[in-house]
Amino acid sequence: MAAEIEYTNLSGISGPLIFVEGVKGVGFGEIVEIRDGSSEIRIGQTLEVDEDRAIVQVFEGTSGLSVKGTRVTFVGKSLEIPVHRDMLGRVFDGLGRPTDGAPQVITDNMMNVNGLPVNPWSREYPRDFIQTGISAIDGMNTLIRGQKLPIFSGSGMPHNLIAAQIARQARILSSEEEFTVIFAAMGVKFDMARFFIDSLEESGVLTHSAIFLSLADAPSIERLITPRVALTLAEYLAFEERMHVLVIMTDMTNYCESLRELSSSRGEIPSRKGYPGYLYSDLAAIYERAGRLKGVKGSITQVPILTMPSDDISHPVPDLTGYITEGQIVLERELFNKGIYPPIAGLPSLSRLMKDGIGEGRTRKDHAQNAAQLFASYAKVKRIRALAAIVGEEELSELDKIYLKFGTAFEEQFLSQGHDENRSILQTLDLGWQMLSLLPKEELYRVSMEEIQRYYIPQDERE
Amino acid sequence: MDNMLTGKVISVNGPIVKALGLQGIRMFDIAEVGPDRLIGEVIRLIGDVTIIQVYEDTTGLMPGDWVISSCRPLSVLLGPGLIANIYDGIQRPLVGISKMCGHYIKKGVKLSPLDVDKKWEFKPLIKAGAEVKEGDLIGEIPESPLVMHKVLIPPGVSGRLATVAGPGEYTIEDELYTVENGAGTHWGKLAGYWPVRKPRPSRRNKKPFIPLITGQRVIDTFFPIARGGTATIPGGFGTGKTMTQHALAKWCNADIIVYIGCGERGNEMTDVLTDFPKLIDERNGRPLIERTVMIANTSNMPVPAREVSIYTGVTIAEYYRDMGYSVAVMADSTSRWAEALRELASRLGDMPAEEGFPPYLATRLAEFYERAGLVETLSGADGDISIIGAVSPPGGDFSEPVTQHTSRFVRCFWALDKILADARHYPSISWTDSYTEYLQDIEGWWKDLDDQWLSLRGQVMGILLEDNRLQQVVKLVGSDAMPPPQQFTLFVAEMIKNAFLQQNSFDPVDKYCSPEKQLKLLKAILDLYTKGGELLQGGTTVKEMAALDVVSEMVRLKSETPNNELERIDDYRTRLAQGLDSLKERKGEV
């Protein structure tokens, strides 16, 4: 191999990009090392290569770089990180370098952070119910092992508390095995990351977790690599070491903003709200790394967290995420303001993999109908509340008033629970029937007569 | 013979590669790029520069790398063995790839789309010496228990059938027959290539007249599509596009299904792959996989191949149409295809029109849907292709370009409604925003089943539209404040929604509803409307009617009546009449 050539001829710097002239033999997507006067080495990647020019994106940002005095070498391969099970219990920066003082794990196992697309033929359809202990999730928006189920939140809402509660409580009913947790933070504040780490530590989960932090003060472009680094370790642990990995990524909105920044500094034609037209495909390359593989024991379950700017679910980030993930847990400002924790919105939340993971032999036979009926009845509550706001509650029919009572009970008893309250799925389902029993039997048309006979609590038996 | 051209890469920008030195290469020819021989297609020629769209990850590719081309257009291989198979966007067999490289798709993999070693049982149906022309039948192969594969003289070939193989087992590469004419000899095999971007010829277009029965009530009864028709399902995320496409792929009465997962989830293809071999078609007792071809270019697979996937799919559909079959193509989602087009256009520096999409978006959409239709094939038989394309509008807003343009080129519009989906009313196809233009075309078919069909449909639709109008008032005053006749309309409309429109795809009985059952359910509902209306005149209240057990039983009729036990609905109608009469008697006594 010829020695690496150092190039010094930069023709420009723009945002996170540098333009290097006179280059030969450089490949698309190759890793680049950039040195300035200091001892620091920055890492970058080629975004476009011409006969004698390369456009390079610099992950640590270009702040402090100048056209003169910057030296660039092309490494000849794509970005790789070492992967090893000893990386559990450790803390890394957004590019996968240890920040906890201990040295980098030594291993020959290097993996490309971009991963490879899974062959759809090789996937195993996810079916194992994960009990999170949270009724709104387990009962109505079930999380399945290998699913990608994001939390759509808004600023100030308790998405971190919920994610931490999931990380602590997640269990598979049929097995003792615990989840390995990988936590990737993009552009969040240190205290938030601290909260998460402490919470994992208190419950003893930290020893089998790996933490990747690209905090708010790190260069924004670094965030584009963080989820990829985290998922690369996740893939190794899940599919080589056969672990069940739960990946929590926060905040995907920050990730998307970094991508928008990069795209605009390249002068690309934007699509909605300035985000690049390829945002969908870019996010898909991250979210589709969740799942299970045929004949392999491990799994990757993803719970990405994103904040919806102005609580707007049609904003490109939640919108495109919803188009890729297998459902979404939506937090609702109104419930939050009423003091309900977790403020999981009844109607827009959805788990698409729920259908195959519940029912007889998995949770309980009536689960699907129970959930469908709760959704339908709660939808009616919402309509009646809108009406009550106009005509006044007194003007409502008797039946409508019963619905309002059901609505309140549903929010205060079923949705609402403690930060450490861990309900079993049977408790959740029974609670669901308690709620439904507040309504007259004739109103329950999503459940079967048989189920009504078995679970419905007639008025005279209620305390 | 093909001539080989070689050139050199001069720049790489994602999937767009520019090369020099390929003089003589034509638009849409295939080129192999770099040391991994990545598959690409020529999409533009500017002076000496050839612009190639590469269908695989170009990481590591560099200026100076070789490009070679044998000057053949990007094509699909058509022959027996397509059925039950699953391909990526450029027809690489995913099963073969997984055997070769494990769970992940590696680049540069080259595999024949069809098994070249498999022997097929061929039965000739014509003797040597006959004069033949394009579309003529040479013989048959049982491709799957559901599909009899017809071996036809390919388009553009005619002459004297000089030889034809006897009955026996042949591979797709064996020579089966020869056709001689002035120009020379054509050697016929079981499989042949066809360029994906070129529609296969037929004799003429015909007007569709048979409905594509889907077993989904809101579609068949209210917004039917004809065999050979086009439909679109626009809807925001989670509103039910994929579920509807899956339901149609499972239960519609086409002979062949081509399911294209275009830029969507990997697990949804896995779902089809695990379900279809197990699901049994009630009509013939065979697993659904035996009539299905799958194309999967999921969202994480290379974007340019997503652009081709819908052409790959529709070309395969045309191939079976030419055998005289009725083919249904599901494309989920055409928005992801349009986005692929946009991404490539933007890398090429094309001037964008609306929302960054290139100005030729509308033309491309039109060309795609134009490949649907009922035709007289070259062999003189009828064959048809129905295309059902999902659209994923950003923010669920139908005013965006892909929904808007698509609605100009399709004749069925199944609008998914977020509010219905949130209330778990599935399928959440809106009965106010959807439409179909096939009603007149297929009316005759339904009339043969029941000459009241159109009138039943009209009455029920009328109630729903009246309900829609009344709901505006209900929002302001509540339903209790409405006069009894209007309360009654609201009550019946609610019944139509719950007992008829709503259909759960996971319900073992209700997932498929036969046309006969649809008719009977409509009649039961209209019984309630007519008889109840009379009672109302006599002073019976809506509450009294609603309290009858037999009335609340109506919502469960759909899931408690299997398609082969429809007499249950007749019994029910008798009991309903009795129940309602009992109210009249009670009134009489007072």
Ligand SMILES: Nc1ncnc2c1ncn2[C@@H]1O[C@H](COP(=O)(O)OP(=O)(O)OP(=O)(O)O)[C@@H](O)[C@H]1O
């Ligand atoms: N007919 C139906 N019966 C029962 N459930 C349904 C039906 N249609 C939709 N659903 C429910 O809605 C969920 C979302 O449906 P689906 O996956 O088809 O949405 P989509 O429109 O394809 O969304 P995306 O654009 O994100 O792919 C399903 O997982 C299922 O729970």
Ligand SMILES: [Mg+2]
């Ligand atoms: Mg879908």
